[in-house]
Amino acid sequence: xxxxxxxxxxxxxxxxxxxxxxxxxxxxxxxxxxxxxxxxxxxxxxxxxxxxxxxxxxxxxxxxxxxxxxxxxxxxxxxxx
Amino acid sequence: xxxxxxxxxxxxxxxxxxxxxxxxxxxxxxxxxxxxxxxxxxxxxxxxxxxxxxxxxxxxxxxxxxxxxxxxxxxxxxxxxxxxxxxxxxxxxxxxxxxxxxxxxxxxxxxxxxxxxxxxxxxxxxxxxxxxxxxxxxxxxxxxxxxxxxxxxxxxxxxxxxxxxxxxxxxxxxxxxxxxxxxxxxxxxxxxxxxxxxxxxxxxxxxxxxxxxxxxxxxxxxxxxxxxxxxxxxxxxxxxxxxxxxxxxxxxxxxxxxxxxxxxxxxxxxxxxxxxxxxxxxxxxxxxxxxxxxxxxxxxxxxxxxxxxxxxxxxxxxxxxxxxxxxxxxxxxxxxxxxxxxxxxxxxxxxxxxxxxxxxxxxxxxxxxxxxxxxxxxxxxxxxxxxxxxxxxxxxxxxxxxxxxxxxxxxxxxxxxxxxxxxxxxxxxxxxxxxxxxxxxxxxxxxxxxxxxxxxxxxxxxxxxxxxxxxxxxxxxx
Numbered sequence: 001x002x003x004x005x006x007x008x009x010x011x012x013x014x015x016x017x018x019x020x021x022x023x024x025x026x027x028x029x030x031x032x033x034x035x036x037x038x039x040x041x042x043x044x045x046x047x048x049x050x051x052x053x054x055x056x057x058x059x060x061x062x063x064x065x066x067x068x069x070x071x072x073x074x075x076x077x078x079x080x081x
Numbered sequence: 082x083x084x085x086x087x088x089x090x091x092x093x094x095x096x097x098x099x100x101x102x103x104x105x106x107x108x109x110x111x112x113x114x115x116x117x118x119x120x121x122x123x124x125x126x127x128x129x130x131x132x133x134x135x136x137x138x139x140x141x142x143x144x145x146x147x148x149x150x151x152x153x154x155x156x157x158x159x160x161x162x163x164x165x166x167x168x169x170x171x172x173x174x175x176x177x178x179x180x181x182x183x184x185x186x187x188x189x190x191x192x193x194x195x196x197x198x199x200x201x202x203x204x205x206x207x208x209x210x211x212x213x214x215x216x217x218x219x220x221x222x223x224x225x226x227x228x229x230x231x232x233x234x235x236x237x238x239x240x241x242x243x244x245x246x247x248x249x250x251x252x253x254x255x256x257x258x259x260x261x262x263x264x265x266x267x268x269x270x271x272x273x274x275x276x277x278x279x280x281x282x283x284x285x286x287x288x289x290x291x292x293x294x295x296x297x298x299x300x301x302x303x304x305x306x307x308x309x310x311x312x313x314x315x316x317x318x319x320x321x322x323x324x325x326x327x328x329x330x331x332x333x334x335x336x337x338x339x340x341x342x343x344x345x346x347x348x349x350x351x352x353x354x355x356x357x358x359x360x361x362x363x364x365x366x367x368x369x370x371x372x373x374x375x376x377x378x379x380x381x382x383x384x385x386x387x388x389x390x391x392x393x394x395x396x397x398x399x400x401x402x403x404x405x406x407x408x409x410x411x412x413x414x415x416x417x418x419x420x421x422x423x424x425x426x427x428x429x430x431x432x433x434x435x436x437x438x439x440x441x442x443x444x445x446x447x448x449x450x451x452x453x454x455x456x457x458x459x460x461x462x463x464x465x466x467x468x469x470x471x472x473x474x475x476x477x478x479x480x481x482x483x484x485x486x487x488x489x490x491x492x493x494x495x496x497x498x499x500x501x502x503x504x505x506x507x508x509x510x511x512x513x514x515x516x517x518x519x520x521x522x523x524x525x526x527x528x529x530x531x532x533x534x535x536x537x538x539x540x541x542x543x544x545x546x547x548x549x550x551x552x553x554x555x556x557x558x559x
Contacts, residue, residue, distance in 0.1 A: 013225035016363075019370050026377035029384065036381045043374040050367045053226065057360050059253030061245055063236050063260055064288065070274055072288055075257070 007045045012053035019046035104178035115174035147184040167197035214319040215340040221324040229255045231291030233275040236260035240299045240349045247353035252360040263298040268308025273317035297349040300331040309336035328352035516547040
């Protein structure tokens with residue numbers, strides 16, 4: 001568990017890579033039992049993190065409105081047709 | 082007759098113009114005749130003075146035509162004149178009477194065919210490439226799952242629709258659309274401004290800074306896509322800190338922004354595919370990982386349980402483990418007492434051996450020996466010894482003294498013999514011996530008288546003979 005970042009700070013990609021690593025390690029079966037339980041718990045947390053990130057599948061589309069100089073002034077929603 | 086009819090030479094009846102008149106006529110004619118022309122030629126020298134107007138030459142292999150593009154026109158040209166570019170210039174001819182010149186006032190300029198355009202594109206590409214703007218080490222990796230995607234395209238049309246549609250299918254995300262013109266002269270500056278503008282946003286702000294940009298446009302002619310070949314667009318894409326996907330035109334169209342982008346997508350939909358993974362796949366993957374995780378742990382526990390059972394079977398009875406140890410203990414315990422006794426005895430024997438020689442008798446013998454030794458020495462230390470010593474020393478002294486007196490008498494004898502010799506010599510030399518032979522010594526007044534005159538003068542005389550003195554005259558009695 002060399003990763004210093006806590007699971008909750010990980011991006012989806014980091015959590016994904018770490019989860020893969022944990023699963024592989026656990027599947028190799030050469031981890032002491034004590035550690036394999038810790039690994040399992042970490043894997044479960046990572047999976048939860050991944051699922052959370054996957055649930056954040058929120059679509060929000062906005063178009064930037066520009067002022068006279070062409071700088072962004074705000075947004076308007078656009079319909080995702 | 083001659084009054085009626087002018088004598089005219091050939092041509093002399095032609096009307097006479099002033100220079101201005103003829104210049105004006107030429108101007109009128111040229112501007113009337115060539116009010117709208119399209120001229121094909123290669124652009125020669127281009128100069129852009131501060132006024133903003135553009136002056137250039139159009140030329141072919143035999144002729145040169147001066148041209149001018151007024152400031153207002155120059156600003157909205159899609160194709161900016163570049164030296165060497167083969168163009169078709171549209172405009173009107175005009176003259177410049179002050180210098181006897183004519184020129185074309187250009188209203189529009191377009192590359193003369195695809196070949197000319199491609200040649201210019203190639204040239205520009207080489208220049209930008211030489212600057213390193215397309216270098217592979219400038220390319221940034223795309224985020225695996227971007228939080229906010231910035232899309233730079235036309236807000237209306239199929240492109241944004243395709244992108245949003247594909248994104249929703251795969252993985253709905255926050256999307257910020259920066260509307261731009263995707264063709265025409267406004268295209269390049271607006272796209273460049275949008276790329277820079279997205280980069281200037283702050284992450285998580287009111288307008289959150291995207292972590293991925295897509296610059297997209299649908300298919301079109303090379304002229305339609307031309308804005309994406311413009312240097313400002315290429316530079317903005319190369320400078321973007323946010324990873325950028327270009328998706329301009331169809332798969333076969335390549336614009337310069339594609340070289341500067343971090344990834345090139347063949348179509349806008351493909352850009353959406355590059356941008357996000359498929360959510361359902363990932364959910365399934367996460368489920369799969371969860372399954373593997375549980376399975377692996379279960380298996381790890383089961384394996385260990387099995388192994389424990391196996392080992393437990395191989396484990397001997399506890400009593401069996403202890404038996405041999407107990408036997409050893411008994412055996413060793415039995416030997417413990419005798420061993421102690423034996424050791425003690427051994428020590429005692431050794432002690433008695435050692436202490437045996439340490440008895441008072443031994444000490445007495447030692448002192449007796451010492452006393453005897455002392456007595457021996459003391460015995461030798463008697464008066465005899467001292468006296469012998471003294472006697473010996475005295476003998477030595479006597480010898481020395483004898484030698485000294487012998488040496489002394491030898492010395493005195495020698496001296497005595499010398500004195501005797503000297504005495505004999507003195508007597509034989511002295512007058513007394515002479516007296517024995519008949520001589521006499523005459524004295525007068527106590528003094529020896531050697532002359533007659535002194536004898537006569539003396540009141541008395543004394544004559545000394547060998548056997549004594551004889552006074553003559555009134556010599557006082559002796």
